[in-house]
Amino acid sequence: MDYQPIFNALLPDLIVVVSLFAALGVDYGYMRQASLKNRANRALQICSLGLIGGLVVLVLQLNGTLSLDYAELLAATHGQLMLSPGTLALKWLLFALGLAVLPLAARNMVTVQVSEYFALLLLATLGMGFMVTSRNLLGAFVALEVVSLSLYALCALHQTSRASAEAALKYLTYGGVSSAFLLFGISYLFGVTGKLDISQVVPMEEALVRAPMLVTVAYLFILVGLGFKIALAPFHLWAPDVYQSAPTPVAAWVASGSKIAGVVLLLALLSPVSMPSVNTAIIPMLAILAVVSMAVGNLGALRQVNIKRLLAYSAIANAGYLLVAILAFTEEGRAAAVYYAVVYAVATLGAFAVVAILSDRLGREAQIDDFRGCWKARPWLSLALLIFVLSLAGIPPLAGFVGKFYLFFAAIQSHSQIGYWSEGLYWIVALALGFSVVALYYYLKVLKAVFVSEETCKLEKDSIGWPSGVVILILSVITVGLGVWPGPLIEFIGQCLI
């Protein structure tokens, strides 16, 4: 077996791994006596360089300079490397979002374990990259565990905070149980088909039809397991605590990166059952999860006073919206889910970034009321928050609106001619639209604090620092850009799925 193609394919990851160890080594060797701030900056530089290197190589792979034989790689790795323009682009996006999280982490060092913080962030990013490129049941599971374990540890990094430790423990316990469910489901799926490579399972319609009960149970467990990871209700209980108590950049990464990776993995795992002959039993399960998530997320968010907790409930609600498109079981639905996951991740990362910058000198978790009168002290950050929050609420001309529209469009398209209201997906779209009205209420509550109040802002005014400033600028430009001109990305996603 020739290892050269595999080396070429994994070069981006290798660069990131090298930078990860370089950051650890430099921090514990050369920088040992330096101040916390200098150590953070050095670790930031090394890790950013690693991710930038990875991004460059990914671009080379995408444009064909570094040629990869996708089919051969897939066969040689038993489905563990399903590279294609689509998955490579997703991996690029995850690396880029990871790069955006790093400066936020460097701004506010909550721990003396500087290099571990960054190394774990990179490790989580790597894992997410493998989650989107792996089509091997075990490979994907291992990637998911790499992400989860890194995130458990990251949550606990806020060492002076009891809440952080509690949240991490909660996350670990729930996450561990959910992994067990997922593995159990995977083993059933393997039992039915005898294959670990999902791309080979897809054509096995007869095998799946033959054992409907077993397939249903397998997917029930898989949905429970992945439902935990992407914060679907009723498996969401960890989310509000983790989002609230984890260091804000970590919460941002849980909300954005792991959401994209989780959704892509869910789509991959559901691909064997997308035929109408097998998905009749799966659709009700997904529909229930979608409705419960939208209800719990949106209604739960109404009462929140803590902004990160509110974003957690918004994440639960958005996971519910995502399922509406996945329920369609069409190409369009998958494209819509991916598009929505991307725009949601960008907007929520932006919102967390603004919250992190505004409140990391506060010494406690920020309440919505802490942002009162923010427009006076920080007009540009307030404007950025306006963009991100309105995008989450789905107001045009921002990306979130096109995302939601595309979700509903795809859902209805899957079964557009109906004779009775409960046929097709009109009813669930109507429900989702109703909940998006509720959602606007709590999003506006945040904006009300920021813009309406005339009080002097209590948040301390320290400089943003150019790396974080650039991150927020780019994220808001993307949020506006994908709203005004979504065509190219939608088409790209569409092409990649076919």
Place this chain on the structure above:
Amino acid sequence: MTALLTVIISFLGAMVCGLMPVGSHRRIRWVALLTAGLGLATAFCCALRYSGPGMADEINSTWIASLGVSFVTGYDGISLPLLLVTGLVAVSGVLFTWNLDHRANQFYAFYFVLIGGVYGVFLSLDLFLLFVFYEIAIVPKYFLIAIWGGAKREYAAMKLVMYSFGGSALVLLGMLALYFGSGLNTFNLLELMEANFSGGFQSVVFPILFLGFAILAGMWPFHTWAPTGHAAAPTAASMLLAGVVMKLGAYGCLRVAVGLLPEGAMVWAPWIAVFAVVNIVYGALVALRQEDFKYVIGYSSVSHMGFVLLGIATLNLTGMTGAVLQMFSHGVIGALLFALVGTVIYSRTQTRMLDQLHRLIDRMPGIAWVFIVAGLASMGLPGFSGFVSELYVLLGAWGSLSGWIVAAAGVGILATFGYTLVKIHEAFFQGSTADSEGSKGVEQSDYPPMTLPEKAGVTLLLGASILIGICPWLLTNHINGSLELLIDRLAN
């Protein structure tokens, strides 16, 4: 391209105003006046250049190809009066808030985003685009009311936004149904008009779309956002709300719901007529009972919007011409009344409670007469635009709806006369100047006369109403022509 300039100018104006420093409110208001003036001038140019009954100034380019969304704009005789009224209200709104200095840059940023959205709705010929502009207009309203509004502003702002957004959720659902029901894979309104929707489909989807839009038009029983919103809003915003934003809903009802689903409209028209009459009568009766001057005007708006809905429900040329004309007419008069009550009178008396305004006729005679004239215009006296439009609506209703509906609308008109005269009496002629002097001991001198910007704003709005009252053919010719095209389809 000319017509689209209105949108571009407004958004550019919003950006420029937003970027100017807070302290420079003197310069900001000139920029705002320039922006609004350019918008009005553009709308006026469109009106002058418009001939024929079809669409003018069409722009058609693809936007999001895979979703069947294209960027199509243009205007016809139905949208033209609304473009004009938007321009008029925008300019006079700036004039009546001439003294605003609190966060003026943000005020005008939100103000012009709202106006740009409104222009956009009237120009859009693609459902998706229309919806985008429709929603762009929602969020600025929240901030305009919540930041610069009066009592209960946060409650009123949230209520208004919730109602509008709820309506637009219904519209979105209806829109998707239209897209997939037509099988044409397009949101283009002109192409969707050619689609053959089955009768059953039409009668199910029509109420969804109509209700979605009608919420913003203030249809009973979903009107309650309107009086509270209007009363809490700052003057310029309540002028826009009453003058233009409610027209967005009515325009959507006419252009989208009735225009695309004529058979559905036929099925539901009698019900709409009933709701419309309730609007007219209920709005007028409630206005009669209000103590706060702004609530009086708020409920009178609800009542007047009833005529628009009634005109739409007639589904004939006369009635629908009346509906469009009433949108224009109530746009200018409603805005004028809100300006007079919210700024001209309030800034002098510091109260809007009718029982605290004692014989204003003695102390602000000029303003009082202006208000009386505006009140007469609102009552629909001959010579003002309201007369022509209400006449059209009633004639149309006589032709196609049951006599009871027309009779009830007539009662509504009587009630309108009643509350207008009663409230004018309470505000300007009741009590005596001596009374309040005795009770309050405040120095009772004459209030200062109207300032120049106020005079300019009054002239603009009242002039428009009188001009159309005397020469209605200036607008009705265009409205008629374009509506005929729409009604031809109803007949088939």
